Amino acid sequence: MWRRVYALMIKEFLALLKDRRSRVVVIVPPLVQLLVFGYAATFDLNRVPFAVYNEDPGLASRDLVARFTGAAAFHLVAAPSSDAEVAPLVDSQRALMVLHIGPQFSRELAAGRPGAVQVIVDGRNSNTAAILLGYVSTIAADFNADWLSRSGAAPPAQLEVRAWFNPNLESRWFLVPGILGLLTLLVALLVTALSVAREREQGTFDQLLVTPYRPVEVLLGKTLPGLLIGLGEATAIVLLATLWFQVPLRGDLVTLYAGLFLFLFSALSVGLMISSVAVTQQQGLLGAFLFMVPSVMLSGFATPIANMPVWMQHVTLINPMRYFLVIIRGVFLQGAPFGVLASQFWPMAVIGLVNMTVAGFLFRRRLY
């Protein structure tokens, strides 16, 4: 049996890697994408264009503005001197934020009354706007603390914030391991989703059916090349993530690879299942898209699953990527041992087994 599986595996490898173009599309894009997306995918803001409309001649306002211009997150692009100039700046997206300080600001502060600062934010991208407002309130809180300590009136309770596992709250540490999951899924689907459909279109599927191969052997022969390619690319991505992007890898590799193996198994099984249902390659491609797009968006990759409505959270339980993301983030950032993550492993195995069984059944039954 293993000799037959081995032969089919060799044939699959050849089919994938013999053609130069298909060799390039399987191997190069994931690595290039990690580099590009690794830099692109961040929720941390950097050089946000902002404008200051300061009507106050006093020192306090100058101190406050200096805290903004001095922060790496902000970049001063304009200093309007009237209300009428503010709207065009925001409308045309030249400034994402306008800081408006009224003429009485310094005087109010000196008199011990609160000075109001108006912050206008472009809400067209409300996520950026929310993050921006967070930055603004942090700067304002720092200013307040300094001002109060200078005037000798400390608040009765202070907040001491510490972030575990990611002390500087770099969102890249969260997103780069996520990209590992994303690209592994992509490779697994690319390798398998079109493979059976292609045999059907080229007529070689009939030949496969008259050979002594059993469905299990066909499945193994089609899965193993994808598994090997996926493991290889994932290893390259893990290396890039730790060495290039400097994401800490605190956990043990055994847990990481156990998760990777099960995730690849479940992703490949979905790919094979799509492939055995599809009659043409276009349908295979459509199926791969239809699976990949929701499973990325609903995996907790960029937006937390906990924010979804409850029924949608239940839907994500059948998404293998959801479990894998918990595992890689746990291993990378928390150094979580196998025991803490154990509940994430078996669902992927179940998803993989169910899909493999259905795919095997369909192989036998469908002859077009």
Place this chain on the structure above:
Amino acid sequence: MNAGSGMRLRGLLRKELYQVLRDPSSVAIAFLLPVFLLLIFGYGISLDAEHVPVAVVIEQPDADTASLAGRFSGTSYFAPVFMGDMVRAEAALRDRSVNAIVHLQQDFSKRLRRPDGAPIQLIVNGTDANTARLVIGYVQGVWQKWIEELGDESGVSAAVPVSIEQRVWFNSELRSRNYLVPGLIAIIMTLIGALLTALVMAREWERGTMEALLVTPVTMGEVLVGKLVPYFLLGLGSMALSVAMGLWLFRVPFLGSVWVLSCVSALYLLAALGMGLLISTLARNQFVAGMVAIVATFLPAFLLSGFIFDIGSMPAVVQAITRVLPARYFVSSLQTLFLAGNVWSVILPNAAALAVFAILFLGASRRMLRKRLD
């Protein structure tokens, strides 16, 4: 164009139209896919965190700690779990059953009355940095309100020197759905444009029907137009469907004008279909064309278009890459048209960029598509 050309084009168009209409997968891509994707993403993607589980550890319960703890139960942002010791709380933070720990030490009430004040320790799980930031912001809000009222009760005003009065233009409640839905429409149109056309030319080559076309008097330009028109019409239909869902199902405001939206969408569709046709023409192989279409469209449109991640914060090299993505210009146009209206200083440059891409992709497809067998 002469009479013969018109007739040939009509024939090609009719053949393509039949092929589209008789293959259920194309119609499904155009009309079922947007409904399916918008439903899933419209409900599934949200950056608004509510009912965040936090552990509130109170080592010595009394009136002060109870009043602060009440603040956490009284808001929909938190789902507090009260605990007596840090050991349990830390274990809960590790296994992610809570996102943060608010820790009030034994001498909290005593130190509250001393001049240097009492510490409130906040430990967040930084794994998801974005959620962690939100949680810190929420806790800051609770803390600030609490000490203000503490000051009011004791008669000592703990006035905050600078109070930030925030105004969010175009989306005053910061409803993330309002900006996500226009962005999603752009992503969905990218997928549909590429899926519809990526395989069509490659399919003709693989099935050998391209050779049959080569010996007829049709020109390659006519073949291209014949492929483009039916899919363009399908794409416009699915765009209209997506916009209708955005307006009536997700209740996203639309402040721009419909004809500007139609023009921008038409330009974008030409660019997206042109990209699909170019991929298909160059690949000549359905497998390669399919992979390139997945790799070149969905992930870049998702991650690099400014749909979720702010383009201005990316490194200069990556920003340069985003400039060659048509999706970027479409996302920006749609967000502006929906939420801000016809702001010409945003719409016109974006529309010009989309027109350039459309001409570029279609022109390149036309050049690459030669009447040659090699």
